Structure formats: structure tokens, C-alpha cells
Amino acid sequence: MTQRAQWGSRVGFILAAAGSAVGLGNIWKFPYETGTNGGGAFVAVYLTCVLLVGLPVMIAEILLGRSTQKSPVGAVRELSSPRSPWQAFGWLGVASSFVILSFYSIVAGWSLHYAWLALTGGITNTDTSSLQNIFTEVFASPGINLFWHIFFITITMAIVLGGVAKGLERWARILMPALFIMLIALLLKSFTLEGFSEGMSFVFGFHSEKLTAEGVLEALGQAFFSLSLGMGSMVTYGSYLRKQDDIVSASITISFLDTLIAILAAVVLFPIIFTFGLEPSAGPGLVFVSIPVALSQMTGGALFISIFFGLLVFAAITSAISMLEPTCSYFMDEHGWTRKRATLVAGTLVGIFGIPSALSGSTTFFGQDFAAIFGRNWFDTADYLATNWMLPLGGLGISLFTAWKMNEAIRKHNFLSGTKLGVFYRAWVLLLKLLVPIAITFIFLHAVGVV
Ligand code: PHE
Numbered sequence: 001m002t003q004r005a006q007w008g009s010r011v012g013f014i015l016a017a018a019g020s021a022v023g024l025g026n027i028w029k030f031p032y033e034t035g036t037n038g039g040g041a042f043v044a045v046y047l048t049c050v051l052l053v054g055l056p057v058m059i060a061e062i063l064l065g066r067s068t069q070k071s072p073v074g075a076v077r078e079l080s081s082p083r084s085p086w087q088a089f090g091w092l093g094v095a096s097s098f099v100i101l102s103f104y105s106i107v108a109g110w111s112l113h114y115a116w117l118a119l120t121g122g123i124t125n126t127d128t129s130s131l132q133n134i135f136t137e138v139f140a141s142p143g144i145n146l147f148w149h150i151f152f153i154t155i156t157m158a159i160v161l162g163g164v165a166k167g168l169e170r171w172a173r174i175l176m177p178a179l180f181i182m183l184i185a186l187l188l189k190s191f192t193l194e195g196f197s198e199g200m201s202f203v204f205g206f207h208s209e210k211l212t213a214e215g216v217l218e219a220l221g222q223a224f225f226s227l228s229l230g231m232g233s234m235v236t237y238g239s240y241l242r243k244q245d246d247i248v249s250a251s252i253t254i255s256f257l258d259t260l261i262a263i264l265a266a267v268v269l270f271p272i273i274f275t276f277g278l279e280p281s282a283g284p285g286l287v288f289v290s291i292p293v294a295l296s297q298m299t300g301g302a303l304f305i306s307i308f309f310g311l312l313v314f315a316a317i318t319s320a321i322s323m324l325e326p327t328c329s330y331f332m333d334e335h336g337w338t339r340k341r342a343t344l345v346a347g348t349l350v351g352i353f354g355i356p357s358a359l360s361g362s363t364t365f366f367g368q369d370f371a372a373i374f375g376r377n378w379f380d381t382a383d384y385l386a387t388n389w390m391l392p393l394g395g396l397g398i399s400l401f402t403a404w405k406m407n408e409a410i411r412k413h414n415f416l417s418g419t420k421l422g423v424f425y426r427a428w429v430l431l432l433k434l435l436v437p438i439a440i441t442f443i444f445l446h447a448v449g450v451v
Contacts, residue, residue: 006240006242010242010246010250012169013242013245014254015176016172016237016318016322017062017237017250017254018253018254018257019172019318020318020319021226021228021258021319022176022257022258022261022318023104023315024104024107024108024111025226025319026258026315027261027262027265027287027312027315028284028287029225030226030266031265031266031269031270031286032283033218034203034270034280035270035273035281035283035286036281037211038207038210038211038215039207039210039280040201040202040205040206041206041210041211042210042211042219043204043263043266044206045211045216045219046219046222046223049222049223050223050255050259051255052435052436052439053395053435053436054223054227054229054255056399056428056432057227057229057230057398057432057436058234058254059247059248059428060398060399061229061232061233061235062234062235062237062241062250062251063247063415064076064079064238064402064406065235065237065239065241066238066239066241066243066415067079067415070239071090071232071235071236071326071329071330071332071333071334072094072231072232072236072330073087073090073094073334074090074330075090076089076090079406079409080405086401089397089398090232090330092231092394092397093230094327094330095390096386096390096391096394097231097232097233097324097327098327098353099353099382099390100231100323100382100386100387100391101156101324102354102357102382103357103382103383103386104316104323105152105153105156105320105351105354106145106148106354106360107284108152108316108317108320109151109358110135110148110288111288112148112151112152112309112313113144114288114305114306115306115307115309115310115313118303118305119303119306121302123302125296126296126301128276128277128289131293131296134288135285135289138288139284139361140361140363141361142358142362145358145361146355149354149357149358152317153347153351154347156317156320156321157343157347159317160321160328161339161340172318175315176314178311179261179312179314179315180261183264186294186308187264187268189294190267194275195273195274196275198274199267199270199271199273199274200271202274203267213446214447216443216447217388217443217446220388220439220440220443221387221388221389222387224392224394224395225387225391226258226259226262227254227255227258228322229391229394229395230393230394230398231323231326231391232326233325233326235326235398236326236329237322237325239329244418246419247416247418247419248419248424265287269286269287269291272293272294273286276290278290291308295308324347324350327342327346328342328343328346329342331345331346356370357378357382359378360377360379361377361379392440392443392444393440395436396437399433399436400432400437403429403432404433
């Protein structure tokens with residue numbers, strides 16, 4: 001038997017997992033959802049979900065991967081039985097990763113387009129309404145969306161073909177900190193804006209009256225989305241982790257970094273939004289309008305816009321490969337496919353499935369007509385269902401499975417080697433056994449109006 005590839009070091013694993021977690025979810029999705037849900041109260045629920053639901057689930061996922069060295073479906077089967085119904089959660093994860101990557105790629109495509117546009121002199125206007133029009137035009141264009149969607153999926157496939165543990169680590173070490181530095185620089189700019197305090201009170205003021213049941217569901221879904229949980233990405237990454245590494249401290253570090261970047265993005269964007277009279281609840285276009293609005297004022301602004309969206313694309317790639325990986329390792333582990341075949345098949349299928357999302361802003365069947373019938377366009381529907389329902393449902397499954405089925409095995413086989421078991425361990429099991437399942441179920445029922 002060949003030995004499974006492993007991360008070169010503990011830092012390598014943390015970087016890769018943080019690369020999966022930090023992405024469009026932090027910089028594109030978190031600010032716009034904070035905006036549409038009225039600010040502070042949403043942020044507070046989000047942070048609570050990260051701490052009490054996300055963190056315990058992340059530990060469980062990484063643990064499941066490391067102890068079985070398998071993809072999600074195989075991991076669950078190995079620890080239960082060949083025909084166990086628990087496997088359904090593995091399948092759900094594969095389905096979620098498909099749906100998510102299919103629309104994620106469209107947003108990454110917008111970033112690519114913006115980076116390109118800024119570089120080639122397409123963003124020279126500085127007034128707010130022309131910058132808003134650019135986004136409207138991009139969203140409505142089938143050609144732009146399809147082109148960049150295919151482009152992005154192709155890059156993702158090319159990287160996954162090389163194997164996860166290779167190459168990428170080196171780039172992540174340079175480009176992820178670069179993104180962080182860029183955000184800090186933007187933060188300094190936000191400090192100087194007159195809308196700074198209004199922005200802060202929007203993000204941190206607790207206006208509970210603005211939070212709806214749907215908003216609570218979105219905060220939960222966003223916690224899963226941003227931490228890359230509920231669909232097996234972290235199971236797969238955990239399967240490459242070495243036995244001696246401490247899963248708990250790694251999970252804390254990853255969650256902390258991810259949350260830091262999301263909050264930073266919101267703290268950067270909202271002062272801009274209030275200073276320039278943009279609409280906080282503008283939706284998915286928020287970052288694509290506000291960043292150009294702020295940067296185009298500066299000398300050399302176009303270059304910075306291009307660098308910002310370029311780094312965002314990189315962050316999106318490191319997330320996207322972690323979405324493709326569960327499906328690929330499933331095909332490889334379960335069906336004995338080669339990495340090449342698994343990647344080509346999975347990537348092509350996701351590419352095709354993303355076409356309606358790419359066309360969501362145009363006046364085709366998948367655009368306006370779909371929205372007229374279902375109330376949301378295809379892109380928003382895919383996002384809504386996968387993020388808010390499928391991921392938390394997957395998380396529910398993994399929690400119950402770990403706490404009720406794996407608990408004994410964890411002790412017996414010393415699965416948590418590298419971590420001391422103690423009060424903390426009991427608290428973690430209790431969270432997974434009770435709090436996480438109850439919270440998720442309650443939020444689900446609340447969202448559909450049952451409780
Ligand atoms: N966490 C990634 C982001 O915030 C998205 C992601 C979701 C990645 C689910 C893997 C699994 O952009």
C-alpha cells in the first residue's frame with residue numbers, strides 16, 4: 001500500500017486549511033450579508049455560531065479525516081458499517097460542494113474581471129454611479145460570466161491535478177499575508193473617512209429589531225460557509241494531517257484567522273459605504289462597488305484595485321480547490337480512479353452545473369424568468385439552498401455521528417493524539433451531542449416559521 005501524502009508540517013496544514021476557509025466568504029459574502037441583515041445583531045449571531053457550532057464541528061471534521069485517512073463518504077463507512085445510513089451525510093457533502101463551487105466560480109469570475117478591467121484601463125471613472133453601473137453590466141453579461149467561469153474552473157482543475165499538498169503551500173505563504181496587509185492598508189484609509197463611526201456602529205451596534213429568523217439562518221449558514229464546514233472539505237484536509245499534530249489548537253487558529261479577516265473586511269467596507277452614500281443592503285455587488293469607489297479616488301488607484309481583486313482571486317482559488325477535493329478523493333478512494341480522471345470529471349460537471357448561475361443576470365430563462373417564478377434567480381437560489389440548508393444539515397450529521405458513534409473509538413484508538421483529553425474534551429462532546437444539533441434544528445424550524 002502506498003502511503004497517503006501528508007502535509008510537510010503543522011504550519012503547512014494550518015496554512016492550507018486557512019486558505020480553504022479564507023476566501024470570497026469573508027470578503028464578498030460576509031459584508032454583504034451583514035448589510036442585508038441590518039448589521040450588528042447579525043454579526044453577534046454569526047460570532048456565536050462560529051464559536052459554539054463552527055469550532056466544535058471543525059474539530060470533528062478534521063478528526064474524522066485524520067483518523068480514517070479517507071474521504072467523507074469512506075470515512076463514515078469505515079467507522080460505522082458498509083450500509084450505514086450515516087453515509088448519506090457524506091453524499092450530501094459531495095452534493096453541497098458541487099453546488100457551492102458552481103456559483104463560487106461566478107463570483108471569482110467577477111473578481112477576475114475586475115482585476116483585468118482595472119489593469120487595462122476599464123475603471124477610470126471615480127463617480128459612484130458609473131462604478132455601480134459597471135457591476136450591473138458585468139452581472140448582466142452572459143459572455144463575461146461564462147468566459148471567467150470556465151477560466152476559473154480550469155485553473156482550479158489544473159491545480160487539483162497537481163495534488164493538494166504540493167506547490168500551493170509556497171504561494172499561500174506569500175499571497176495570503178499580502179491580502180491581509182492590503183486589508184490593513186485599506187483599514188487605515190477607512191479610519192480617515194467621515195463615515196467611519198457610522199460604519200462602526202452599523203457593524204458593532206446591536207440593533208436586535210433588524211434581525212429576522214431568516215437572518216439567523218443566514219448567520220448560521222455563513223459560519224459553515226466561511227469556515228469551510230458541513231461538506232467534508234476539512235475531513236479531506238484532515239486526512240492528510242500527521243498523527244502528532246494537535247487538532248484542537250489548529251482548529252482554533254484557523255477559525256480565529258478566518259473570523260478576523262471577515263470582521264476586517266466589514267470594518268473596511270462599511271465606512272466606505274456610508275461615506276459615499278452606497279446602499280448597505282445592496283447585495284452581492286457590495287464589495288465590487290465599494291472597493292473601486294474608495295480606491296479610484298487615489299493616484300494609482302486602478303493598480304490597487306487590480307491588486308486587491310487579484311489577491312481575492314488567489315484566496316478564492318485556495319478555497320475552490322478544497323471544494324473540488326472531496327469529490328475527487330471520493331472518486332479516487334471509492335472507485336479507484338486516477339487523480340486525473342477524477343479531477344477532469346468532477347471539474348467538468350461543476351463547470352456545466354455553473355452555467356445557469358453564470359446566466360443569472362441576463363434575460364434568459366435562467367435569469368429574470370427564473371427569478372420571476374421562484375422569487376430568486378438561479379445564482380441566489382443555489383447559494384441560499386447550499387449555504388443555509390445543506391451545509392448546516394451536513395454539520396448536524398457530522399456532530400451527531402462524532403458524538404454518538406465515534407466517541408468510544410476516539411478514546412480507544414487515541415484518535416485525538418496530540419491533544420490532551422480532559423474537561424475540554426467532555427465539553428466538546430457535549431456541544432456536539434446536544435447544543436449543536438439542537439441549535440441547528442431550532443434555527444431551521446424558526447426559519448420556516450414552526451417555532
Ligand atoms: N470558506 C470558503 C470561503 O469563505 C468557502 C468554502 C465553503 C470552501 C465550503 C470550502 C467549503 O470563501
